[in-house]
Amino acid sequence: MKPFPFDVFEPKWQSIWDENKTFRTPNPGDADFDATKPKYFVLDMFPYPSGAGLHVGHPEGYTATDILGRFKRMNGFNVLHPMGWDAFGLPAEQYAIKTGQHPRITTEQNIDNFRKQLKSLGFGYDWDREINTTDPGYVKWTQWLFIQLYNSYFCEDDKKAKPISELEAKGLSREEIDAQRLAFISEAPVNWSPDLGTVLANEEVEEWKAKGHTVERRPLKQWMLRITKYAQRLIDELEPLDWPDSIKALQTNWIGKSTGAEVKFDIEGNEVTVFTTRPDTLFGATYMVLAPEHELVKKITTAEKKAEVDAYITACASKSDLERGDLNKDKSGVFTGAYATNPVNGEQIPVWIADYVMMGYGTGAIMAVPAHDERDYEFALKFGIDIRIVVIDQNPDQAEPNSGQIKSTPGVAVNSGFLDGMKTKDAKKAMIQWLLDNDKGTFKTNFKLRDWLFSRQRYWGEPFPVLWENGQHSVVSEDELPILQPEMDDFKPTGDPRGPLVKATDWIKYSETAERETNTMPQWAGSCWYYLRYCDPNNSERFISKEAETYWSGEGATVDLYVGGTEHAVLHLLYARFWHKVLYDLGHLSTKEPFQKLVNQGLILGEDGQKMSKSIGNVVNPDEVVEQYGADSLRLYEMFMGPLTQVKPWQMKGVEGVSRFLGKVWRAVFTQNQAGEWQLSEKVVNEETSDKALLKVVHETIKKVGEDIESLSFNTAISQMMICTNAFTKAEKIPVSLLVDFLKVLNPFAPHITEEINQQLGNSELLSEQAWPLYVEEYLIESEIQLVVQVNGKVRAKLTVAKDSSKEEVEALALADEKVKSFTDGNTIRKVIVVPGRLVNIVAN
Secondary structure, eight states, X not given: OOSSOHHHHHHHHHHHHHHHTTTOOOOTTSTTOOTTSOEEEEEEOOOOOOTTOOOTTTHHHHHHHHHHHHHHHHTTOEEEOOOEEOOOOHHHHHHHHHHOOOHHHHHHHHHHHHHHHHHTTTOOOOGGGOEETTSHHHHHHHHHHHHHHHTEEEETTTTEEEETHHHHHTTOOHHHHHTTBSEEEEEEEEEEETTTTEEEOHHHHHHHHHTTOOOEEEEEEEEEEOGGGGHHHHHHXXXXXXXXXXXXXXXXXXXXXXXXXXXEEEETTEEEEEEEXXXXXXXXXXXXXXXXXXXXXXXXXXXXXXXHHHHXXXXXXXXXXXXXXXXXXXXXXEEXXXXXXXXXXXXXXXXXXXXXXXXXXXXXXXXEOGGGOHHHHHHHHHHTOOOOOOEESSOTTTOOOOTTOOOOSOOEEOSOGGGTTOBHHHHHHHHHHHHHHTTSEEEEEEESOOOEEOOBOOSSSOBOXXXXXXXEEEEOOGGGOOOOOOOOSOOOOOSOXXXXXXXXXHHHBOSSSOEEOOOBOOTHHHHTTHHHHHTSXXXXXXXXXHHHHHHHOOSSXXXXXXXXXXXXXXXXXXXXXXXXXXXXXXXXXXXSEEEEEEEEOOOEEOTTSSBOOTTTTOOOOHHHHHHHHOHHHHHHHHHHSSOTTSOEEOOHHHHHHHHHHHHHHHHHHEEEOTTSOEEEOTTEESSOOOOHHHHHHHHHHHHHHHHHHHXXXXXXXXXXXXXXXXXXXXXXXXXXXHHHHHHHHHTTTSHHHHHHHHHHTTOOSOGGGSOOOOOOHHHHSOOEEEEEEEETTEEEEEEEEETTOOHHHHHHHHHHOHHHHHHHTTSOEEEEEEETTTEEEEEEX
């Protein structure tokens, strides 16, 4: 038998919430909208609906936000807590290629399963706000947003996006305007998979190579977004946000701001610039490295070196940026046969190509100073290149430099001509000034962040609202949106970098002279702005109304709390921030940032301590847990495992434990008759209580659970509710008023069982629609204390007295205690010593 009938009442309450739209959130303009209510926007990172469905790791963050959302509602907030689907994606397209089933069908089936699983857990989502990135109504506004980027440029004077019409009004040429658009066409080296028929993001390369797919580097003309223009703002405006320091550091490091100099080198009559943060080490540059993809490589390579260079370039094409950037890998490279002129001393230094230099970073060329850079040092040692010390710790006349030292930290310049004896800080300034004076370079701020490669060669993605005519691109008028994919039966890649849409010849032909763009947008496009659409999901006139945007936005950011995994620490969050800032600059939004507070929930591991994975076979399906223990038990266990942000292993015994706790709550209220039917316990009474201990624990629970929810300390809140349940179990009578207050406190965590008990008590109003109970400070104050009573130095009794009792009252109560009297009767009381708040010592003989 089940410890309580969760299998009966959990589906019942889920149906009630669904039918009555209990968690519907009114918007400005709705008849039931109350503008005086404060708002709270709590958001989960929305899932990609895979065929595997949810595992028990997914609901952890969802449960946390649900508890907080329910708590805020009970405290008078208008809570926006939505759910939707990041539904475009390469897996659905690959499944379509294998089976011939349209990816929309696969996606809809997966969504139906995810929705069913989430509803079975009782989450208080406003399902009227459900969004799907593949819905035409959503695609329309994603394409509209792209058009805003296309029709904007970044004004360097005002450091913000402005309409491209401003440049047109200045009489700039088409080429000059296109060179400044925030959405632009550029040839870039990409991770191209011929068998997948698409470009892959850097973070996707290893995943798909592990599945047996080929990935190579090749230059392709692609749509790009000019996120680099926002690099400084993305750093500066990150600081005020309530995000984990580790995530802020990851974003800052990804953007990678550095200051130094851009230096001009001459290679066989060709000018090449390199960026360096240490221009003071220019005298120590003993060789130069170009990226294998650099446009000059083939031009400067000598005939003797051509075969070797070509073979190396081919080998590099199969490596991802992550592989090439691995600092621990063995160094490789090839000498081109060409030499560069060091501008500061006229020295001829050899020019190499090496895979650790990439076109995606800096200028695709570096000056190598092996004595002061670990990577350059290892390369120079391997290939027998000169290593020249130009910075030491000591004053130059005090020590001889050791050529085996690698010093990358500041020091004193040596072997550096006019810089000798200068400290690094001064040497940098002097060298930059020399470069400026001699037209050999300039001061430069550089960012590691690259412009966002936005094209994908896929069918299952948002088509670009772009037309091509006579080699020129333009966007369609907004009233033509959405542009949807054509119906196709064959999704197989063609190997053509224009993507599978190239086969839809009728769709491509827009007019006699114009054709549609055949690339599609990446999955990131829909996830960049979905949080905004939740605020006004059914608006066909705007992506979000001004009224909804104003109401749901906070002072600095739109979303009050964003909860999700650390896997999105950089790219998704960075991309969403970029789009948000562009929309803010263009006057569409009133906040500068999307997410005010960010919390990353910890990973839930399998029972074997490994990450849950189908291949390992350690995945736990929430459906099975719900069937065996109920949704409330699953919810409670996810929160009781430990702090929300910690990594935790799953243990089914733990689910059993919280199930027993809920069973104790149930049995404190109900008893079973001989027929096995549950009926209200006689202990539950409709009267006030004078049981001060019970009043104290209930009001302590109200206070602590409320505070713990606010601080997301859900595990300690549950511990306190367990203490309170034990007090109810031991109590002779349970007043209904105290019981209902406890149920309100437990409701956000275990909504099904609490609503069922509340209804069985005869209450028609849902707990979730009632106010959070207030604790009474008076009940929290200790009114009684316990004292130890000693007779002739030995503990003989414990005495409970009023906290404000006088010494005389304490003495009288101690002498009257039956246990004490058994040791003092027949003896003479010689002395009674009362130590306030601690003990009573009686001397008798």
